[in-house]
Amino acid sequence: MTHIKTLAALAAFALLASPALADEPGPGGTKPVIPKNGEETYKMVCQACHMADAKGATGAGTFPALAGNDKLGTAEYPIFMVVNGKGGMPYFYDTMSPQQIAEVVTYVRTHFGNAYKDPVTAAQVKAIMDARGK
């Protein structure tokens, strides 16, 4: 069920984005490959910037490392960043479901040298999403 929601959310994203948001691809790309779990979401979204080894990268600015990152200790921090974004980090409240965000945050908090065992729940994510703009 949750993946159906995820799929619907991503499909909505693709549809909304398709008619000419600036010089963008246009009507194509409406059926991207849909990630099935936290690990796949990391690979298909997060590693574009945070890199496959989660060590981040530096150019004119820096994409922070998620590997061995103490800030992940408090689950609300990564949830908040994924939901709301900040600076170079885009927000995903409109394109990912609470379940998908919970899965990917859980994945990052239990891999790449992070060992925060408490799983993140969709309810925790939803609470932070609901608090947007309040």
Added chain:
Amino acid sequence: MISGRGAPTRRQLLSAIGMMGGTAALYAMMTEFGHAAETRFPGPPNLSGARPGASVIILGAGLAGMLAAYELRKAGYKVRILEYQGRAGGRNWSLYGGDKFTEMGGATQNVQFAKGNYLNPGPWRIPHHHRTLLHYCKAFGVALEPFIQFNHNAYVHNTDAFGGKPQRYRALAADFEGNVAELLGKAIDQKSLDTRLTAEDQDRLKEALRNWGMLDGDMRYAKNLRSSSHRGYDLPPGGGVNGAPQPSDLLPFDQVVRSGIATNMAFFMNEEFQTTMFQPVGGMGKIGEGFARQVGDLVTYNAKVTKLFQDKTGVTVTYTDTAKGGTTEAKADFCVCTIPLAVLSQIETNMTEKKTAAIQAVPYSNSVKIGLEMKRRFWEEDAEIFGGHSFTNQDISLISYPNFDYFKTGPAVLLGAFASNAGGYRLAGMTPEQRIETALEQGSVFHPESYRKEFMNGASVAWNRVPWVMGCCARWNEDTRKTHYQELVAVEDRIVLAGEHASYVGCWMEGALLSSIDAITRLHKRALEA
């Protein structure tokens, strides 16, 4: 489901037309966001009378920064530009054979294209009404040629229609319009429009539908030479004894609707994507080169800005030399900062809290472009496609055919992907080799016999991983426009921001230029008042 040729129900009719209505509604929404607004170019700013000795430091040698430098120097300011890269032009950029590109994360690509071939990783097409850009192209001697935006003979592919077999745009569009015309005609006959139109207007509309949708005398969209004159023939008109044409079969309407052709048709109706469009001869990067011919003498390259501070006496910019090392402080009376927000949000400044919040509030889009060099122009030779785009619902979004050197023998580069959103992230996260493999796999649906066989080499740019911008373009939404836009563009004491991110023509070079003209006009006024 909408059936092929049977009489439609009212619900089927509405469902078919609703797709167009939905797109129109969406378009109206986009207009409100400002994405569809036409450019406004009052002419070059003609600034003059700068106070003697007054100086401006410009951060970034992209189009916004270089235009600011060009116009402010003319106005009498002492101007210099700091640029992070070892080249000018910013996102106005082309990759040629022999170029080397290292992305964030360290992957390095050595571009192997043959002489004359190129990939435009960023901007690649110019609307005919982007008058600011066209003005400066002419002024700076940048030659333009047509960009083939709309090709009826290119393909539309959807994994959920026609068993995944691509169809020609012209056949899909003709069948969509023909069927919609027939359905609307039936709606009129069934008195469905009696409350909307007089009997006389209904007759006029029926005649219009017949002409538009290529309907026959019975108001039917059918297999005949009339429909074939839009959708293409089974056997086209020829000469001599066997010259008579043969009509083509219609596609099943449910599959036509499912193909997403209505979205394609709507795309080409978007004001910014209507013909005529242009591209510079020899690659988009020629525009940046044209600007650099005017102001290249003002640029300090390999300068990574680390601090931007201002006080009552002036602006101080701290930068490190990424080639030779060493940190320098540069001072000026005023500053035009064109650094993309994704980067600027990480630079230490003493700007106000509100300005800082605005800088941090706008995420960047994530396009990926992939150039594939092929041994021969099989799309021209085998498929009669000369320029334009074939669209797919897969990650790559489209492939696009080169708009120059038609009929030429030898290698040519086609655009093998222009991905964004989910597909863009997925491709960006791959290694350059994986991106090429994915582009070949997905693009093969259009030209299965030739795509892999004729492939020679490729290059990709994932904008998230471009070290000097860390994203493609600023992506505003209704909320961020309302909360942060005016704050972002306001002159703050001695500093003003400029670039596509400070415009309503986002992700277009025109937006960068319009923003720059507006910013320096306000800054000049402020400087004279100071």
